[in-house]
Amino acid sequence: MIDFILPLFGRFHPILVHLPIGFLVFGVILIFWFGKKYSIYSPIIQLAFLLGGISAGLASxxxxxxxxNEGYGWETVKFHLILGILTTIFSFGLWYHLKRAASTPAQLKIKGAGLIMIITITGHLGxxxxHGDDYFTEVLPPELQALLGGEVSINEPLELPADNWEEVAFYTGAVQPILDQNCKSCHNxxxxxxxxDLSSFKGIQKGGEDGSVLTSKDAEESSLFTRMILPEDHDDHMPPKDKRQPRKEEIELIKAWIESGASESRKLGESNISExxxxPFFKKIEKPFYPEVEVGKVxxxxxxxxxxxxxxxxxxKEGSSFLNISCINFPAFTxxxxxxxxxxxxxxxYLDLTGTAITDAIFESISxxxxxxxxxxxxxxxxxxxxxKLSSNxxxxxxxxNETKVAMDKLDKLQGHPAxxxxxxxxxxxxxxxETSQFSFHLETGNLSLPPLPTDTIVY
Structure with a gap:
């Protein structure tokens, strides 16, 4: 009946672990702040280390x-646990040393700094x-992550080739990139x-503490899918609402993968996936609007x-050499x-000669x-x-x-313009x-009309 007590006390660790940090850091601050008046503040400093040692022991x-009781591996926790015990011993040792000392102990600041270093390393390992090894570094730029010795892992949004998407492996080429971007930070x-573990096919098949997350050919029975479509404020919704949420198209792709058999090797073209x-995931090559040429700055x-x-x-735009020239304030331009x-x-x-006094002879200059x-x-x-003449541009x-004397037959001169x-x-x-469809470019005439609606005839 009382078997729950020890596991329950274990779950208080995230709460208890902050107590020694507060007490011990407070004690070290007093050492540095009131070092010359140690004899006056020594009872407070000693109490800080005593309480820090007791709370560190309870946290350990x-x-x-x-x-x-929670299934952590020894390799995962050993250094954190050892340093936690060392923090406890160091705290009690420093308290005992201060209690026995008749005057200010030698090298007290060095000992205090050493304790802070142990606490810092212990907390970092915890x-x-x-939160994972990359909790602090994952938000840093890739270059800085590499400089600090971290593994640079950039989870790019899913992109598929438009020409041969059928040859892409459904799992490795489509599903795993979606999971990497939306789920991997918490499940690795x-x-x-x-x-x-959602970072590998083996991990997905294994499932988690609640059992399997994948039922082949049945997305509605696969929590990998169903938890994504729950309302964001639902306790079981994944990813959590404060995390990046997968797009609707990404969720549909995961659903289709499950219903196609959740294979590790099958290709998209073999899984009855429509184009x-x-x-939405095809790579889009955006062509710059303005020319990509180097010109000197004016x-x-x-x-x-x-x-x-x-x-x-x-x-x-800032840093560009290209100019926007307008005669909006120069209507006398000829x-x-x-x-x-x-x-x-x-x-x-960009040249705007709207409302100026130009004639057709200007095209020779514009060219x-x-x-x-x-x-x-x-x-x-x-x-x-x-x-x-504009063929030269x-x-x-x-x-x-707009609002010029240009007739339709004159527009034939623009037919076949390269850009x-x-x-x-x-x-x-x-x-x-x-007729406006005979040109190689799109012609906007402005002759637009909306179909009449029944409500247009209602008198209010």
Missing amino acids: ISGFLQYQ GNIT PKKLKGEL DMVE PQDSISKLKDRGFFAEVI NSNWNLLTSAQEQIV TLPNLTVLKLNKTSIDGSQLD KNLKLLYL LEKVFVYNTPAAGSG
Whole structure:
């Protein structure tokens, strides 16, 4: 009936272990703070070490009982336990030494510093048992982890190749990366929370203290899956709500793996997995919007001169040499003013000439901008007769011709442009010309309409 007492006392170890730390650190602080007045404060210092020794002894006993009853391996706890006992002995020894001393003991500060070092190492080893060896270092940058001698383990999000995803091993190539990123920090050989290791196929098959977590071909009977789909505030939800949560697509992939037989070697293509299920994990190669070329920076005084002339001029982002030039405050800009921009023709990637007094002859000058990516010619008098000149702007992606005189037939001059993605022609002759699908780029005409809804006719 009373067999529960010793295991219960063992479980008090995480609470008791903080008492000696407080008492002993307090005692050492007094040694350093009141060293010259030791005779006055010696009773308090002695009491701190006495209470520290008693609580350290109780913590050591409870730690030993927890080791015996909670299934910890000796190799895991031995140094922590030995140093805990050593802390107890050192504390009582220092108390006895101070009690017998008639005056300030020799090298008292050195002895106090030595005790702090033992406490620090003991606490660090205890933290490793509870939280894992990398508890403090796992949040550090990989380079700093390596410098400190740690094992650098970067759990990257799951990525699958779009071209041959069928050849990827379902478990090692898809399931284990998901578990590594979401579950491995608490369930690994060094930190077996719930006696469960989710860092390997063998560990998953073995299960934890509550038994198996995997039932082949039955996800609803596999706690590996069911605990992930519980409400986050549920006591059994995993991972805990304060931890990173797997995406819905990741959980569905784990479910599909279980229902396909939870094989270690079967490939995705052999498991009746649809492409729609794995598509969210395809590697996405993002192409930079602006050109990837090195160009010299325009001197700051040159940018200041542009601003003084009426241009809005700034770099597109910090550290870049590319410029955004706008005439929003320079509506009097004409073709003849182009010479003001020639000093920055390599750097201009965004040019807004909206509302200026330019004509189609400006296209000859615009064609000299090798890195131009966005061009806005809205609300100008151009008719598009020289749009073919833009074929020289190999990086042009977006062209705005809204509220101009450009007709549909003039847009043919842009057909086959090497980079052009979208052309905007709101409120132009081209916008009302009907068919827009014949171009190699997407044409935005602005002729959009919403279907009528029954509620549109209700009078309130």
